[in-house]
Amino acid sequence: MLKDAVRTKTYQNVIYQNTFLIKNKVVLDVGAGTGILSLFCAKAGAKHVYAVECSQMGDMAKEIVEANKLSHVITVLKGKVEDITLPVTHVDVIISEWMGYFLLFENMLDTVLYARDKWLVESGVVLPDRASLYLTAIEDADYKDDKVEFWKNVYGFDMSCIRKQTMMEPLVDTVDEHQIVTNTQLLKTMDISKMASGDVSFTAPFKLVAERNDYIHALVAYFDVSFTKCHKLMGFSTGPRSRATHWKQTVLYLEDVLTICKGEAIVGSMTVAPNKTNPRDVDIILKYFLNGLHCQVSRTQQYKMR
Amino acid sequence: MLKDAVRTKTYQNVIYQNTFLIKNKVVLDVGAGTGILSLFCAKAGAKHVYAVECSQMGDMAKEIVEANKLSHVITVLKGKVEDITLPVTHVDVIISEWMGYFLLFENMLDTVLYARDKWLVESGVVLPDRASLYLTAIEDADYKDDKVEFWKNVYGFDMSCIRKQTMMEPLVDTVDEHQIVTNTQLLKTMDISKMASGDVSFTAPFKLVAERNDYIHALVAYFDVSFTKCHKLMGFSTGPRSRATHWKQTVLYLEDVLTICKGEAIVGSMTVAPNKTNPRDVDIILKYFLNGLHCQVSRTQQYKMR
Numbered sequence: 001m002l003k004d005a006v007r008t009k010t011y012q013n014v015i016y017q018n019t020f021l022i023k024n025k026v027v028l029d030v031g032a033g034t035g036i037l038s039l040f041c042a043k044a045g046a047k048h049v050y051a052v053e054c055s056q057m058g059d060m061a062k063e064i065v066e067a068n069k070l071s072h073v074i075t076v077l078k079g080k081v082e083d084i085t086l087p088v089t090h091v092d093v094i095i096s097e098w099m100g101y102f103l104l105f106e107n108m109l110d111t112v113l114y115a116r117d118k119w120l121v122e123s124g125v126v127l128p129d130r131a132s133l134y135l136t137a138i139e140d141a142d143y144k145d146d147k148v149e150f151w152k153n154v155y156g157f158d159m160s161c162i163r164k165q166t167m168m169e170p171l172v173d174t175v176d177e178h179q180i181v182t183n184t185q186l187l188k189t190m191d192i193s194k195m196a197s198g199d200v201s202f203t204a205p206f207k208l209v210a211e212r213n214d215y216i217h218a219l220v221a222y223f224d225v226s227f228t229k230c231h232k233l234m235g236f237s238t239g240p241r242s243r244a245t246h247w248k249q250t251v252l253y254l255e256d257v258l259t260i261c262k263g264e265a266i267v268g269s270m271t272v273a274p275n276k277t278n279p280r281d282v283d284i285i286l287k288y289f290l291n292g293l294h295c296q297v298s299r300t301q302q303y304k305m306r
Numbered sequence: 307m308l309k310d311a312v313r314t315k316t317y318q319n320v321i322y323q324n325t326f327l328i329k330n331k332v333v334l335d336v337g338a339g340t341g342i343l344s345l346f347c348a349k350a351g352a353k354h355v356y357a358v359e360c361s362q363m364g365d366m367a368k369e370i371v372e373a374n375k376l377s378h379v380i381t382v383l384k385g386k387v388e389d390i391t392l393p394v395t396h397v398d399v400i401i402s403e404w405m406g407y408f409l410l411f412e413n414m415l416d417t418v419l420y421a422r423d424k425w426l427v428e429s430g431v432v433l434p435d436r437a438s439l440y441l442t443a444i445e446d447a448d449y450k451d452d453k454v455e456f457w458k459n460v461y462g463f464d465m466s467c468i469r470k471q472t473m474m475e476p477l478v479d480t481v482d483e484h485q486i487v488t489n490t491q492l493l494k495t496m497d498i499s500k501m502a503s504g505d506v507s508f509t510a511p512f513k514l515v516a517e518r519n520d521y522i523h524a525l526v527a528y529f530d531v532s533f534t535k536c537h538k539l540m541g542f543s544t545g546p547r548s549r550a551t552h553w554k555q556t557v558l559y560l561e562d563v564l565t566i567c568k569g570e571a572i573v574g575s576m577t578v579a580p581n582k583t584n585p586r587d588v589d590i591i592l593k594y595f596l597n598g599l600h601c602q603v604s605r606t607q608q609y610k611m612r
Contacts, residue, residue, distance in 0.1 A: 002460055012461055039463050063467040154308055155318055157345050161369040 001097075002036060004246040010236045011097065014127060015040040018230045021125055022046050026088060030081055030096035030115050031108055035061035035074065037095050042073040049074045050091070052081050052115075081111045091119045095127040101172045102250040103133050103223040104200055104272065105305045106280045109190075113197050125193070130226040132189040134239065137208045137266060138179040140217040140251070147171065148253050170284065170303050171251040175220050175240040181260065182208035184239075187221070187270060201273035208266045216258040216266070219286065221250045252286060252303055259294040266290045281306040307403075308342060310552040316533075316542045317403065320433060321346040324536045327431055328352050332394060334425060336387055336402035336418050341367035341380065343401050348379040355380045356397070358387050358421075387417045397425045401433040407478045408556040409439050409529040410506055410578065411611045412586045415496075419503050431499070436532040438495040440545065443514045443572060444485040446523040446557070453477065454559055476590065476609050477557040481526050481546040487566065488514035490545075493527070493576055507579035514572045522564040522572070525592065527556045558592060558609055565600040572596045587612040 002008055015022055015037070023045035029038045032051035038061075041049045051074055053061055058078030065074045077084045094115055098108035109131075116126060151163035187204040208219075226235035238247040258266065268288035275281035284303040290296065308314055321328055321343075329351035335344045338357035344367075347355045357380055359367055364384030371380045383390045400421055404414035422432060457469035493510040514525075532541035544553040564572065574594035581587035590609040596602065 003456070008461060034460075034465060034468065036461065036463070040461070043462075060465075060467055060471070064463065064465050067464045067466060150309070154340075155314060155342065155346070156349075157342070157370065158373045159340060159366075159370050160373060161366055162340065165366070 001246060002034060006236050006243050006245045007097065008036065010234065011037055011095075011127075012040055014227045014230055014234050015044045015095075017234075018227075019044045020231075021127070021229060022093065025092035026050075026090070027093040027095060028052065028086070028091040028115060028119060030094060030112050031098055032061055032076065033057050033097075035064050035076060037097065038065070038074045038076075039068060039070065041093075041095065042070045046073060046093075048088075050086055050088075051076045052084055053078060054080045081115050086119060089119070090121045091124065092121055093125045093127065094120055099131065099223065099225060099247065101247055102170060102221055102282060102284075102305055103131055104274070104282050107200070107274050107282070109192070109200055110197055110279070112192065113195070116193070125229050127229070128225040128227045128235065129193045130189065130191060130228055130235075131223055132226075133187045133204075133221060133223050133272075134184050135187050135206050135208070135270065136180050136184040136220050136240075137182040137210075137216045138175055138218050138220050138251075139181055139214050140175075140179055140253075141215065141257075143173070144217045144253055144257075167253055167255065167301075168303050170221075170305050171253070172248050173251055174244055175249045175251065177240045180220075180240060181212060181214045181216055182210050182266070188272075203269055203271040205269045206267070210260040210262050210264050213261050216254065216260055218251045218253045219288075221252065221270075223247075250305075252284070252301070254288070255299060255301060256297050258290055258297060259292065260290065261293050264290065264292040275304065275306070278306070307552060308340060312542050312549050312551045313403065314342065316540065317343055317401075317433075318346055320533045320536055320540050321350045321401075323540075324533075325350045326537075327433070327535060328399060331398035332356075332396070333399040333401060334358065334392070334397040334421060336400060336421050337404055337414055338367055338382065339363050339403075341370050341382060343403065344371070344380045344382075345374060345376065347399075347401065348376045352379060352399075354394075356392055356394070357382045358390055359384060360386045387421050392425060395425070396427045397430065398427055399431045399433065400426055405437065405529065405531060405553065407553055408476060408527055408588060408590075408611055409437055410580070410588050413506070413580050413588070415498070415506055416503055416585070418498065419501070422499070431535050433535070434531040434533045434541065435499045436495065436497060436534055436541075437529055438532075439493045439510075439527060439529045439578075440490050441493050441512050441514070441576065442486050442490040442526050442546075443488040443516075443522045444481055444524050444526050444557075445487055445520050446481075446485055446559075447521065447563075449479070450523045450559055450563075473559055473561065473607075474609050476527075476611050477559070478554050479557055480550055481555045481557065483546045486526075486546060487518060487520045487522055488516050488572070494578075509575050509577040511575045512573070516566040516568050516570050519567050522560065522566055524557045524559045525594075527558065527576075529553075556611075558590070558607070560594075561605060561607060562603050564596055564603060565598065566596065567599050570596065570598040581610065581612070584612070
């Protein structure tokens, strides 16, 4: 993950170029991993950084902090944010790289919001503080054949039941910008400093207008995040027109191949919610409707990220 | 995994081109997955096939067998080979695609041997019945820098403790044949139809002679499997000179960069054993020695596949 330069460099720039946000502040790093964000904050003059990490990586983070002679500034706490006892009652800044595939997969945002409500001072800063989810539509004949239709005839055998399951699993993969057929629709913007925990569940309408005559095999979701409290707005996008990140994009294959003419629109809605049984999974319901010259479709599809 | 054409086509050819091994025989498919090997055997005229699969995929395999109208020939048993009750006391053939990374990772071979000893008739056939592990040495400056040395300076911080851990984890990756600097040494051949369970632990000596002046950054292990009971020998290799498979190769980075001259030899031994705590993991101890014109090294390194 550290090797995702878009991600790590953005955080580094946010911190090093906006030391006014960090200097002499008490910082909480939620899901610290190797502790890289805590190290950045220490270098930027934080009064103290609490780095919370529940995985085995917490032990590594402790070693790394020591190796870099920053134990007097950074305290690594190995455990779940929901379980640990912070040595302070309040923090000035919460920093976290909580974003999962499709923004919400693995649902670490809830943990950030929990930490915010428990420890962040009134005027405190959350880094990043804005995340938006977008939707567009792509032509993807080759890959859909390879990844989905493949199962209809596997070495002469019918494995359609696997095709059915594959269709329900959003695919995390890199989309070429030339595959994009329509405009991009903003689905949802989240203000991490204000939103309620329940706001990770939502239904958003969309209208995707074709910019050329083409086929549409899939809708594609991606997100961007912003640090609005910086001197000037900073952030990054995980969209197909931006430099690739490890988040890639999230491809939702459509049951039907849509034949669309320039100017025609796919309208519909996307409902997103954590799975009730396993809240780290994400349930997605896609309703879409096209009444075009060559293609009339009205359909509901369910997906599950797990 | 079905999309690994080398793998699946080899099994298909073995079965379809050697129906004498399968026709009117009772077959046990160990770790059947989607059931593809069982389907091949059914088509080849097996009397009956028992397909054992312990994961959720077992349910899919049942659906697939029904969809292909082969329920009268194939019985899918969802469960562990060690736990299930077979409706028959003996089988004529055991077929399995049990090979893991580095051949032995995840140790499904033990399950095949268990099934062999419990159910296979005296003159029964195991497919495949031979597996060999090989070792060679490669130049890999770029990747070693990227994957290992990276941790020495991560955005200005010392994360050498992660480098140390990374060094101990064999890397499953594709090696270009032009990176190969030495001959290839056969480490171990296993006869699946005869070997004892304990034979998956072994120490094998090696001698790797440089075929040109170069640097050596890593030793590389790979395996091949053979079906010796076929009309003519069939099988496939996962080596860097063969068509790529999902097994790729297994790269063991060396602590030192070795400077080697044509004709000089790295001699040593490799000890391989299932991890005592978690037998699905593999412990590897590599001892190597080079007394060259430009480089004298004698070292022991430990690795763990997990």
